[in-house]
Amino acid sequence: MTFNSAQIDPHQLVARVRQWAGELGFSQIGVAGVDLSSAEPGLMQWLEQGFHGSMDYMAAHGLRRARPAELVPGTLSVITARMDYLPRASGEGWQAIELSRLRRAGEGTVSLYARGRDYHKVVRARLQKLQDRMAESVGPFGHRVFADSAPVLEAELAARSGQGWRGKHTLILSREAGSLFFLGEIYVDLALPASAPAAAHCGSCQACIDLCPTQAIIAPYRLDARRCISYLTIEHAGSIPADLRPLIGNRIYGCDDCQLVCPWNKFARRSTLADFDERAGLNAQPLAHLLGWSEAEFLRITEGSPIRRIGHVRWLRNVAVALGNALRAAAQGFCAETARAALAGRLDHPDALVREHVRWALSQGADAPLS
Known part of the structure; x- marks a missing residue:
């Protein structure tokens, strides 16, 4: 009108x-x-x-x-x-702080917006x-x-x-x-x-x-969503391509990397x-702890959060991939024994998607030292 x-x-x-x-x-x-x-x-x-x-x-x-x-x-x-x-x-220097989180292999990283x-x-x-x-x-x-x-x-x-x-x-x-x-x-x-x-x-x-x-x-201004970690951990419902799993690191919901290095974000x-x-309890938590969440715990902790939309199965899929990456990295201070025990506890999960990614994660830590 x-x-x-x-x-x-x-x-x-x-x-x-x-x-x-x-x-x-x-x-x-x-x-x-x-x-x-x-x-x-x-x-x-x-x-x-x-x-x-x-x-x-x-x-x-x-x-x-x-x-x-x-x-x-x-x-x-x-x-x-x-x-x-x-x-x-x-605070000041938040970009550097967020980038440093990506080096803490044993902790899950959730995108800032979520x-x-x-x-x-x-x-x-x-x-x-x-x-x-x-x-x-x-x-x-x-x-x-x-x-x-x-x-x-x-x-x-x-x-x-x-x-x-x-x-x-x-x-x-x-x-x-x-x-x-x-x-x-x-x-x-x-x-x-x-x-x-x-x-x-x-x-x-x-x-x-x-x-x-x-x-x-x-290419500049051209994104292939199929390779984007935000897409893979949030929008994609199926199996994460095996060649991309190691590149996901400890990112369990979304990815901020392109924004963290952008000069304009100062x-x-x-x-x-x-x-x-x-919120407390979502970001920078031990991956083994996050993998142990029951569906009821997942729904309770993510109530009112955008994370809830991916559901418990995809959450476990994402955390399993991150744990596999942590096992392969054998990061200082990371307890491989605890990680393997957490993964082993999910080997009989009723959903095939979870079992597949758990098996992959365990295979990444075959040579990881006990601590």
Whole structure:
């Protein structure tokens, strides 16, 4: 719908939306148009090459991802929102601290974004409150809220609306905030003024490409999800390819490596919300302990966390791989006997996926010294 003289000016509305969004914990608001046709060839090529792996929903929705007005008929503009998630307690040098965690082979590492409350719930609930405030100002209007919950071409919309530029790792980068933020969208049937896109500032840097443990960033701005540790430990439901298992290290849910080495993340902003504070008992825990969680324990400890979405079986699969890597590394201070005992306790697990990865893990530690 378009505004008439009795309604608020669209520029004023966007200004108010920015104010309300700040009060709700969002860091930045942008507006994008709905013509994403220039992004369609790249999307189709990515799908045709199979880089989406087993994420069949991406192929099923096809070009609807790049056509907001087809996904939600009547959409005239897309409001994009950014919410920072670096835990509030993160101190100076947090990138170096996180990189050092990867050298502690006997401890599991969980991606930064997943150490607090499930962002899907937080972002979606606050976007809905933002929409409610808009409706109070302009009256009822057509809308739909998204928080990584539907076939939305999220990064493209974010880049077009000035949230940042597409980094070589394919994530959105901001000069003021790095890349540690969530994105959300409100599709609206309001004609709003589009924000100016941000210029790219990666330059000749390719630190993210060089460091990627599995070389999933096959070229600048090109990611093969099938090799990405985040995909393998979260989205992928089956067996992790044997040649990639040793490269996963102690990462049991997600991977932050490309963000940890990005120079722009020295500007990453700490969240203003307690929701993303790190929960106790999830990160930097002994792998043997994590492998011992029963399904009931897993569900209790991960309640309200994004980790719960992978389920207990995939959790055990991931932890088993990390334990195998720790056994092979025979890291100082790591008790191989405890690890082997924990793995042996899962050899008769009822799920074949768990048994397969446990057997592999035990084979990695055949020569590991007892301690």
